[in-house]
Amino acid sequence: MLEIRLKGLEETEKFGIKLGEVLQSGDIVCLNGELGAGKTTLTKSIGKGLGVEEYITSPTFALINEYEGRVRVYHFDVYRLENVDELYDLGFDEYFYGNGVSIVEWAEKIEKLLPKERIIINIDKGKTLDERIIVITGEGNRYKEIIKELNID
Structure with missing residues (x-):
């Protein structure tokens, strides 16, 4: 576990x-926190x-947005997800087990569908x-490697 206090938007941006x-292809980042926490x-x-x-x-209404970077980025927001069948219809496993980085906001809502190997970030005000x-x-x-690389003194 690693806990970091970010004192403002600039520090949050530097951390992100x-x-x-x-992050590398295949990594899954799960973001949890209340509305307005900064996911x-x-x-x-x-x-x-x-x-x-x-x-x-x-992607609150679209459920997923895709972006091109050095690897493909899949940005999920499952806040409004009414049932997990919506994720099955999207073929979520192709994203989670594909060649990009998946970032999932409100990940706790779909915890049972997420791969075991993942990075979980809880954000509190x-x-x-x-x-x-x-x-x-x-x-x-991967989690252990990322923690080692992120360990901010």
Whole structure:
């Protein structure tokens, strides 16, 4: 587990870019946190680190957006998901087990469908408006490698 306190939007962006730079094809990043915690903001920064030049928006109504970067980025937002059949209809497993990086907002809603090896980021609001507390957990060798590369002193 790694806990990081980000004191503002600039630190959040730097963290997201750094995370994006270490992510590789096949990685799955699960973002959890209440409304307004900063899941989409963090996703935008991760996208920058992955080389995405296109403006990243929340796929709240589309369920998934795809972006080109140094690897393909699949951005899921399952907040409005009414049942998991919608994900089956999309062929979600092709994304999760494909050649891109999957970023899933509200991942706790589909936890049973997610591969065991994944990076889980819980975002909590801090004491100030822009402060965020990031707790990173996960399973598997990639999670351990990413934690090692992200360990910020």
